[in-house]
Amino acid sequence: MTERPGGYALNAPQEASPLHRPGARGRGARSNNSGRFEAQGREAFDDGWTDADGEPPKLATLVLRDASKSIIxxxxxxxISFDQSINPYRGCEHGCIYCYARPSHAYWGxxxxxxxxxxxFAKPNGPTLLEAHFNKAGYQPKPIMIxxxxxAWQPLERERQHTRDILKVCARYKHxxxxITKSALIRRDLDILAPMAADGLVRAAISITTLDRKLxxxxxxRAAAPHRRLETITALKQAGIPxxxxxxxxxxxLTDHEIEPLLEAAAEAGADNAAYVLLRLPLEIRDLFxxxxxxxxxxxxxxxxxxIRQMRGGKDYDANWGTRGRGTGPYAKLIASRFRHAIKRFGLDVPRQALDTSRFARPLGSAGQPSLF
Incomplete structure (x- = not known):
């Protein structure tokens, strides 16, 4: 483990890689240009001094403590179908090249x-902050997206378990x-999620972009392979979780030809319903993609x-609400039509159940519900 100021690198090689360098084995992005808020920009270029074998370097993961004072x-x-959410981590080791969260890292430099x-950025105090939030006078429970x-189940969670600790708080308060995840690691937490599901407190979404293992x-x-995600759908369903x-x-x-086979595979795995989002390329994601x-x-x-430009009014991206997730134009309408018919064909049209907010209760001994003794 390689020590660094302000945090530590997880599973690091003997020599930790610099933060700004081109390419890296096992990572999604091809570059590491400076964020848009930096006073000075840095951009990688080839000066001829590449490794003899032409292989890109390994890149260690640096974990920093998130000092946020709130968790929601x-x-x-x-x-967007939810208005409050919890993210136990900022940044994501999965490295999905299309991830819409990438531009947020520029805010932190x-x-x-x-x-x-x-x-x-990890939030080890997340459970404490969440419990304090639940104990606020007058708090009214409503579903939280994790x-x-x-x-929330990216590789780092296997060791840190911040997400699991947050789930424990939600279970104790019956919140x-x-x-939503693309990680098979969520199956580790079925001991918490299954009892919550029995009380109508949980629903899950598994993200599958493609069935093509190479793609x-x-x-x-660093995300779970497609077949592992299908297995995870089955495991969640068998545990009683929608x-x-x-x-x-x-x-x-790249992936639109897979709409029908992917939805068929998901239905066979036990999924209740399905949704999609068209590729979005805001801000830095455009150049990275x-x-x-x-x-x-x-x-x-x-x-x-x-x-993409045909579905975005001639641009690489259109951020207008209502169309940013679906696009416009003939090709976007074709995708929507195919998806709609496939959902009906494979029985992925089970109505989504409303989560039960009436069970919320502060446990005895918590700050919001003092002990009787």
Whole structure:
């Protein structure tokens, strides 16, 4: 383990890699350019002194303590199905090249590129902050989404267990939650989630972008393999937890041909319903994704970007509410139509159940419910 000021590197090589360098084995981004808020910009270039074997370097994961004073984030977006969420980590080791959370890393002075997937902010005091929030006078419970921005069950969670500790708080207070992940690690926590589901307190979503193992490894280098995600759907369903499969994102000319087989596989695994989001390329994600295409799918790069622009009014991205997740134009309408018919065909149209807020109760001995003794 390599020590660094302000945090530590997890499973680091003997020599920790610098934070700003081009490419890295096992990572999604191809570059690590400075964030948009930095006074001075840094951009990698090839000066001819590459490794003799041409292999990119390994990159250690640096874990920093998140000093936030609150644990629940809120939003007022009209096209998001939840208005409050918990993210036990900022940044995500999964390294998905398309991740819409990447630009947020620029706010903390880090790159949305390699930094996003190798410099992770962890919230060890999350359970304490959450319990204090539940104990506030007049608190009214409503469902909380866990893992909305970055994956709450990313590889770091295996050792840190901040997400599991947060789940324990929710279970003790009988607080309703939704969870979303692309990690099979969630199965570790079925001992907490299954009893909550029996009380109508949990529903889950599993994100599957593609069934193609090679494409998944290139695009989501540290996420669970597609077949493991299907197995996770089955495990959650068998534990009594309602499951949605999220095909997110749908990428034209790369994954859109998989709509029907992916939904069929999810239905066979036990999913109740399905949803999708069209690829979004806001801010730095645009250049990161185009770099990835040029490196990993050069033959398809121009076609992919052309179709994206056809669905974004001629631009790489359109941030308008209501259409940012679906796109516009004939090709976007075709995707929506295919998805709608596939849902009906494979029986993925089970209505999503409302979570039960009436069971919320402060346990005896908590700050909000003093002991009688």
């Amino acid at each position: 984030s809120t939003n007022q977006s009209p096209d 880090y790159s949305p590129g390699l930094d996003f997937e190798s410099v992770i 893992g909305a921005n970055t994956d 309703p939650i939704s969870v 998944a490894r290139d695009m989501e280098p 499951v949605t499969v999220m095909m997110a994102p749908v990428i034209p000319a 185009r770099e990835w295409l040029a490196d990993k799918r050069p033959d398809a790069a121009d076609h992919v970007m052309s179709l």
